[in-house]
């Protein structure tokens with residue numbers, strides 16, 4: 404197979420999120436939710452991967468693999484444990500992590516809010532509380548004042564569309580509500596939070612590049628499903644894309660496609676493999692969503708902040724990433740400004756309501772000793788990153 408090179412400076416990384424890897428995140432709404440009878444959670448997050456203590460090992464891993472960037476999140480519930488009360492110790496902790504990235508030559512990509520809220524905020528109504536966007540901006544301002552000099556890429560809110568749909572429509576994430584009007588209200592609160600947070604962060608320095616990350620699906624209409632597709636996409640994506648027009652970048656996060664018929668989305672197509680998450684194995688989806696984001700956003704740079712597969716078959720992971728990367732390369736060839744690829748996830752971790760079942764990681768984590776064991780896909784992606792090219796490594800043929 405021929406070699407596909409990526410532009411100079413293309414960022415290669417892996418991602419995690421605080422609640423999914425740090426462990427003992429007692430002061431968050433998710434911790435409370437996991438321990439509620441009937442929440443539907445497979446198991447509580449517990450110690451997770453103990454990354455709160457073992458972060459130097461995590462950073463060593465990222466760097467030794469040959470990746471150049473690490474995406475992780477700040478935990479609001481630790482930084483602002485009670486309303487208006489900030490923990491300098493927690494901020495200092497993240498300062499050590501950021502400095503640790505720089506010491507190892509890693510570009511840090513920081514997410515300010517990845518799904519979890521401090522309990523005090525959840526008690527006030529979470530994103531439905533009219534002051535929540537302003538409180539988010541205040542937390543961003545305080546955090547950036549302490550850490551901004553060590554940051555570069557900053558994501559405000561992770562997947563606001565998923566927070567709204569899972570928490571307020573499907574009732575699967577806290578606060579487990581199913582109410583279309585409340586979902587709409589939360590969507591607009593999250594957009595306000597993104598804008599207010601972005602302004603607070605940008606005010607701290609021109610070196611900070613700020614954007615939101617959006618969960619994007621490669622929607623494909625079946626005959627008669629065109630109108631339904633537009634309706635679904637309008638709610639899931641378009642409002643957020645419109646809100647990102649003045650951002651420094653958009654974080655695109657894609658896992659699969661969805662076929663849409665006249666009545667809505669359909670299940671997996673017969674004959675198409677399904678991942679542990681129940682998604683169709685469809686690595687081409689990333690190319691589709693990048694093209695759509697570029698079409699809507701024009702010149703706003705795109706960064707793949709999440710893409711990955713949940714599987715026990717690590718060669719399937721390599722094949723999935725290779726196929727997704729070939730899609731990025733076609734986008735680049737067509738002039739679409741894609742700045743980097745960040746795999747979800749660095750390691751197997753707490754997959755929200757599904758607990759520790761799904762395996763997205765490049766690195767396996769022993770659940771009792773917390774030992775990290777890189778899978779072959781980790782070395783493979785590291786080799787791609789080092790070469791800044793695909794095709795020089797032994798790569799399975801596309802299926």
Ligand code: BGC
Nearest residue numbers: 420561562565618709747754
């Ligand atoms: C989220 C991650 C999650 C991943 C896999 C994204 O929606 O940002 O927290 O683990 O998808 O489901």
